[in-house]
Amino acid sequence: MTNGADRRIAEASSLAELAGDRALLGRTSTAERVADVLRDRIAEGFFPPGTRLSEDSVKGALGVSRNTLREAFRLLTHERLLVHKLNRGVFVRVVTVDDLNDIYRVRALVECGAVRGLGKPPYPLEAVESAVLAGECAAQARAWQDLSTANIRFHQGIVALAGSPRADELMRGVLAELRLVFHVMDDPRRFHAPYLVRNRHILEVLQSGDAFEGERLLASYLEDSRLQLADAYAQRVSES
Amino acid sequence: MTNGADRRIAEASSLAELAGDRALLGRTSTAERVADVLRDRIAEGFFPPGTRLSEDSVKGALGVSRNTLREAFRLLTHERLLVHKLNRGVFVRVVTVDDLNDIYRVRALVECGAVRGLGKPPYPLEAVESAVLAGECAAQARAWQDLSTANIRFHQGIVALAGSPRADELMRGVLAELRLVFHVMDDPRRFHAPYLVRNRHILEVLQSGDAFEGERLLASYLEDSRLQLADAYAQRVSES
């Protein structure tokens, strides 16, 4: 009845050593560290959406108590990476098409709002520029996972222009959800690569001080991305 | 060494009876019900910002186990109503002026964005209209707590126009934080009452289909409100 999660996590993680440092460098709680490990596994696609994470298997693999594990589950549930089904356990979130559309609605609201709220140029675009460069490097190195990360950092940089910690946190959660969506794309290169040039275009427009045009480009960017993902979803449904 | 929290909560709550129904109508978890009680106490100003909620005192007063109580603390911490200091316990959040400004930055981003994103009239303004009416009734009845609630519902209705569950949830959290801020206002009537007429004005403008003017009014509304609260904060600091 095991779903294999226990073995997989046992291979890939060394929380035993992490837990060992607890007494030494216990800056964060063990629950948070457990959540960090699980969050990474989920982001990597190690635990595909729909996977059930039973308390027993994960507890045994990571060597932490139920209470601690439940704390970690609670953290990830609030990040929307896990869903809690009543008396059935926790599962890796399966993002629906409705979720996808809502994610892009929020992204349009916040990202475009951040650009629109810009005052007089020049704008603090260092983080955005560094993300664009990181994306271009990753593409050359054919490191598609890194490309995906850079792409997300680009949009985090856009939101950061609003200078609002709460908006940053919201977007961190929404973009973490989006990582789950990316796993349905079988070819990450074909999905992410086209946006490299658009990222740079938006960056240059903003560097020139044209926030209005930047917002327009961003909005059409997001709509294209949304449609592409929605199409991939539709295909996946028709296959299964 | 008690801060009085135990006695105060013991007077006002009857979680024992709530916990009694657990087996019968346990639709929600005990931790959530505990969180509900504490959330109300905080919103009422029963636990002023900065109050430390020791595990022992609250546990004794509510008659729940430590694990359950910690779960409730965790829920409220994620709502930003409590802050968790490692090895020191949980405290009722003290909202700083920076927080206040950030809250209004997010509000402007999301609320104005929701209005801007409206398509062709007519708009689904039922919730907004009902909140305006509720506010006017509360003002006539001199129920200032209700007036505050109605005011918050007005803005939730505005955000709901975006039709995004995630935006709704974000705003629910932000407005809950704002309730903490309201406690610094010594006279709720003088603070809330002037916005009654502005709420209705915005409603009517939106009913007429003029989303552009509605957004403009909303932005100036938010800025005025922010300045008023920031002033009250400055006074409070100079007093202490």
Place this chain on the structure above:
DNA sequence: GCATATTTGTCCGTATGTATA
């Protein structure tokens, strides 16, 4: 600075209600 007491962090074992097979 030191020793003590209190409080929190973590983990365990168990009992009960519930959903699924």
Place this chain on the structure above:
DNA sequence: CTATACATACGGACAAATATG
């Protein structure tokens, strides 16, 4: 209907950190 598996909640225990004298 029974049996299994699980979530929920409780209480106890010890270690670690903090506060106090």
